[in-house]
Amino acid sequence: MMKIVNNDTILELGKQAFTSERKRVNMNLHEVADDPLQRMINVLEPGTYLCPHMHKNPDKREIFVILRGSLLVCLFDDNGKVKSHVVLGRDEGNYIIEIPPATWHSIIPLAVHTAVFECKDGPYNPDDDKIFAPWAPAENSPGTLEFNKKLLKGLGLVFPDLF
Numbered sequence: 001m002m003k004i005v006n007n008d009t010i011l012e013l014g015k016q017a018f019t020s021e022r023k024r025v026n027m028n029l030h031e032v033a034d035d036p037l038q039r040m041i042n043v044l045e046p047g048t049y050l051c052p053h054m055h056k057n058p059d060k061r062e063i064f065v066i067l068r069g070s071l072l073v074c075l076f077d078d079n080g081k082v083k084s085h086v087v088l089g090r091d092e093g094n095y096i097i098e099i100p101p102a103t104w105h106s107i108i109p110l111a112v113h114t115a116v117f118e119c120k121d122g123p124y125n126p127d128d129d130k131i132f133a134p135w136a137p138a139e140n141s142p143g144t145l146e147f148n149k150k151l152l153k154g155l156g157l158v159f160p161d162l163f
Contacts, residue, residue, distance in 0.1 A: 013025050075105050079135060101121075106151075
């Protein structure tokens with residue numbers, strides 16, 4: 001069956017993300033968790049926190065394609081220092097990033113209803129999908145928004161309406 005993602009799909013997911021506790025929602029395009037190619041639409045709202053992580057053992061590549069809004073993607077060294085970053089978005093002219101396996105990374109939405117197509121190697125197993133960074137706050141712990149604010153400030157990115 002053909003699957004179509006349109007503006008109405010993204011707006012509906014945006015409404016769900018906006019009212020969700022985590023400020024994000026995803027819609028899987030793959031049918032089963034053991035699909036060798038995981039494909040999904042993620043809609044993220046300002047204020048969400050994704051703990052820096054890597055995909056290792058098994059190693060997995062991850063690709064983000066911006067569909068709407070603006071997204072900061074950061075790659076880190078083993079000590080939590082930003083190695084590189086890019087803002088994906090129409091205004092920036094950056095649309096796709098592929099993150100190599102075993103690379104610390106995180107994303108921060110910079111606009112309401114930021115939507116990305118994500119594709120990564122499967123299968124998905126929640127027990128070994130991600131290794132979370134020991135130098136960053138865990139999701140749902142104190143200091144997550146401060147971590148994001150400090151990261152943005154350190155990169156010279158100021159978005160006063162985000163948090």
